[in-house]
Amino acid sequence: MNVNLEIEKRNRTQLRIPLLAALAVMVPYQAQVKHDHRPSLATPPAVPFVPNFRQEVLQRNTDLIRFVLPKPTHEKPLKPKHESLKRYAASLIIPSVYKMWLHTGMCETHLNFKAQGPTYEGAFGIYYQNWDHYGGLQFASNAGNATPAEQMLVGSRILYNQQKQFNITLQQWVDNGGTRFSLSPDLASRDQKMIIEEAIAKNVPDQHGCNPAGW
Numbered sequence: 001m002n003v004n005l006e007i008e009k010r011n012r013t014q015l016r017i018p019l020l021a022a023l024a025v026m027v028p029y030q031a032q033v034k035h036d037h038r039p040s041l042a043t044p045p046a047v048p049f050v051p052n053f054r055q056e057v058l059q060r061n062t063d064l065i066r067f068v069l070p071k072p073t074h075e076k077p078l079k080p081k082h083e084s085l086k087r088y089a090a091s092l093i094i095p096s097v098y099k100m101w102l103h104t105g106m107c108e109t110h111l112n113f114k115a116q117g118p119t120y121e122g123a124f125g126i127y128y129q130n131w132d133h134y135g136g137l138q139f140a141s142n143a144g145n146a147t148p149a150e151q152m153l154v155g156s157r158i159l160y161n162q163q164k165q166f167n168i169t170l171q172q173w174v175d176n177g178g179t180r181f182s183l184s185p186d187l188a189s190r191d192q193k194m195i196i197e198e199a200i201a202k203n204v205p206d207q208h209g210c211n212p213a214g215w
Contacts, residue, residue, distance in 0.1 A: 085138055089149040092195050094177050100204040101152040113151060116144035122151045126158070134158050156194050159204065166193040168200065176200055 105123035113123040122143025134157040140146040176199040181192040
């Protein structure tokens with residue numbers, strides 16, 4: 001009986017020693033794996049995704065603006081107001097009146113439309129205060145910078161400044177090209193009646209015989 005107990009104790013001791021040795025080897029390895037949080041060189045640590053809500057909102061607003069706003073078009077810029085005034089003056093001076101004013105300009109300044117001086121300017125030697133008073137400033141700062149048609153229109157206003165009414169018959173209106181403005185003189189503006197009055201007179205009188213003081 002005692003012999004059997006001794007043999008059983010010996011066998012248990014022999015089996016326990018290898019188990020304890022195995023546990024002694026495994027425990028440090030498990031502890032190292034459990035507590036070693038250092039990243040490996042082979043696999044870099046994953047960066048947590050944090051959404052940038054501000055950037056997302058800005059991007060949405062940018063896309064919305066691109067969608068709503070029209071695309072820029074390469075249109076021609078709007079012409080300034082003085083371009084329409086230039087066309088207005090050019091449309092008023094009919095060929096017959098234009099030729100008469102050329103004769104007056106040749107007498108005044110040898111047809112120098114660019115003439116500029118301290119007192120008299122343009123091809124007709126228009127007094128600078130008259131240029132301002134009779135609407136010349138809507139075309140240019142002085143007569144020497146205005147077109148021939150603009151100088152002729154201002155000169156016509158100076159010439160007919162005292163005439164309040166134009167007694168033009170319908171036949172005279174038709175014969176002298178008034179229908180290019182309107183069907184009858186009653187429907188025309190003062191500037192249009194003034195030009196046709198010059199065409200009827202067939203002469204642009206130089207008030208003082210080639211003396212610029214007349215204009």
